[in-house]
Amino acid sequence: MSGRFGFAPAEDRPIAYLDRIRSYYETLGYGKPYEWAHYVETPFAALGKPLAEARVALVTTAAPYQPGKGDQGPGAPYNAAAKFYSVYSGDSMSDPDLRISHIAIDRDHTTAEDIGSWFPLRELLAAAREGRIGEVAPRFHGAPTNRSHAATIEVDAPELLARCRGDGADAVVLAAN
Amino acid sequence: MCHQTVSLAARALEAAGIPTVVMGCARDIVEHAGVPRFLFSDFPLGNPAGRPHDPASQRATLALALRLLESAPGPNTTVRNPLAWSDDPSWKRDFSNIDLVPPEEIARRRAEFDRIKEVAKSRREEDAAAG
Numbered sequence: 001m002s003g004r005f006g007f008a009p010a011e012d013r014p015i016a017y018l019d020r021i022r023s024y025y026e027t028l029g030y031g032k033p034y035e036w037a038h039y040v041e042t043p044f045a046a047l048g049k050p051l052a053e054a055r056v057a058l059v060t061t062a063a064p065y066q067p068g069k070g071d072q073g074p075g076a077p078y079n080a081a082a083k084f085y086s087v088y089s090g091d092s093m094s095d096p097d098l099r100i101s102h103i104a105i106d107r108d109h110t111t112a113e114d115i116g117s118w119f120p121l122r123e124l125l126a127a128a129r130e131g132r133i134g135e136v137a138p139r140f141h142g143a144p145t146n147r148s149h150a151a152t153i154e155v156d157a158p159e160l161l162a163r164c165r166g167d168g169a170d171a172v173v174l175a176a177n
Numbered sequence: 178m179c180h181q182t183v184s185l186a187a188r189a190l191e192a193a194g195i196p197t198v199v200m201g202c203a204r205d206i207v208e209h210a211g212v213p214r215f216l217f218s219d220f221p222l223g224n225p226a227g228r229p230h231d232p233a234s235q236r237a238t239l240a241l242a243l244r245l246l247e248s249a250p251g252p253n254t255t256v257r258n259p260l261a262w263s264d265d266p267s268w269k270r271d272f273s274n275i276d277l278v279p280p281e282e283i284a285r286r287r288a289e290f291d292r293i294k295e296v297a298k299s300r301r302e303e304d305a306a307a308g
Contacts, residue, residue, distance in 0.1 A: 011237050012266035014204040014219055017180075017273070024273040028287045037181050042211040042252035043192040051247045059186060061179045075233035080296035085304040103179050105223030109268045114229035120200065123226070123239040133244060143186055145178040152182050157189035164195060171237075171246055175225045176201035 014086050031047040037149060047171055056128075057137035057169035059160060060119050061177050062098035064090065070155040078100040085146065089139040092121065096140070103145060103177045118177055137167040143174075179222075184210035191252075198246040200238070204255070213295040214249045216242040218258040221268060227260075234260050 022033045047054065065072055069081045079101040090096045098119050100112050116122055121140060127133045141163050146152050164172055180203040191213045198214040201207050202222050207215050218238060220227060227235030236243040238258055245256050262268065271277065278286065 009266055011269060013269075014217070015269050015272060016205055018205050018209060020273045025277045025290075027275045027278075028283060028290060036206065037185055037210045039188070039211040041233045042213055043188055044213045044249075044252035045191050045194045045196045047247050048198045051243060059183065061182060077202075078293060080293045081300055083297055083300050085301050100223055102216075103223070106221030106268075106272050108271045109221040109262075110223045110229065112223055116232065116235045117224045117227050117229040120226035120235065120239045120242075123235050126236070127243060132240075141183050145182045147178055149185075149229065152185045153189070156182070157186045160186050160191050161193050161195070164190060165193070169195060172187070172195055172197045173246070174183045174187050174197060174199045174241060176180040176199060176203070176207070177223050177225060 011081045034147070049170060051133050051171075052131055053134040054170035055135050055137050055168055056124065056133045057164045057167055057172045058092070058119075058120045058121055058124055058140040059143055059164075059172055059174040060098065060140060061103060061143050061175070062100050062115075062119055063102055063142065064088070065097040065099050070101075072099040072101040073111070077107070077109040078102075078104060083144070084142065085144050085151075087144065087156055087163065088142040089163055090142070092125070092138055092140050096121075098142075102176050105177055118175060120175060122172065124173065134170070137164070139167055140164065180206040183207075184212045187212045196246060198242045200242050208253070208255065213252045213254070214245045215255045216245055216258060217255055218260065220260075220262045222272065224262075228262070240244060242302055 005040050050154040070079050072082050128136050184207050187199050190197050199212050200216045200218050204217045227238040284306050
């Protein structure tokens, strides 16, 4: 904070990722900029029951640790070999070992050391124990991060929906990286 | 891509009647896509659920997401996590900031990205072959 009115520094605002990424790849010499998904209208479904009675599912973009697929962290460089291209599911009670080395996280300022900072299963289970939510859905689901809008919209999102429905989820928490 | 993927999945779930909340750190990407509920944490990418090795921040972050899930008045509701990554906001300068990349470094970055794309492509083909 500074000055008479306690204003924050001007640079202390959310990073403009769309602009940063566009400039970055243009300067690297790639042609037409990527067209990011953009909608003006957004669907909305109200929670149909008290949260304390709801079964809540978790969706993540993290990947299960894959031995033999190179360094997956903590502190790993970007590892495309650890990517996955199909929706997967895991047991919510299994204490899974999930990694984010296949994602363009901010490697200058974070190292992916603590799964609790990107996969909130532990806290979601605590919320269920404490009665804040009804229960955690039996499975969590992994969403492939894909440049292809067709793959995400036509294949992966319907698959995630089918799995969440199959588990009787009343609501879904999705954690992006 | 990660924030876009999750945003599109949230939209599909919501359109089918299942309420969602997205937790993430890239505000513009999520709001550009348009999601019903978004808990924005102004943290480096890779920390949508709180600060590492800080269980209290992870607990508070999920608690906010759950409050948002039950109380958003309508779509495109963003709540900003009041927690800060650091007292010093200078970390925000660095991510994919081409202005900070020396000119002699550009070709190397391009080659590295091309290499990554090749690895990703063969990985995708392996997955497709595996069925």
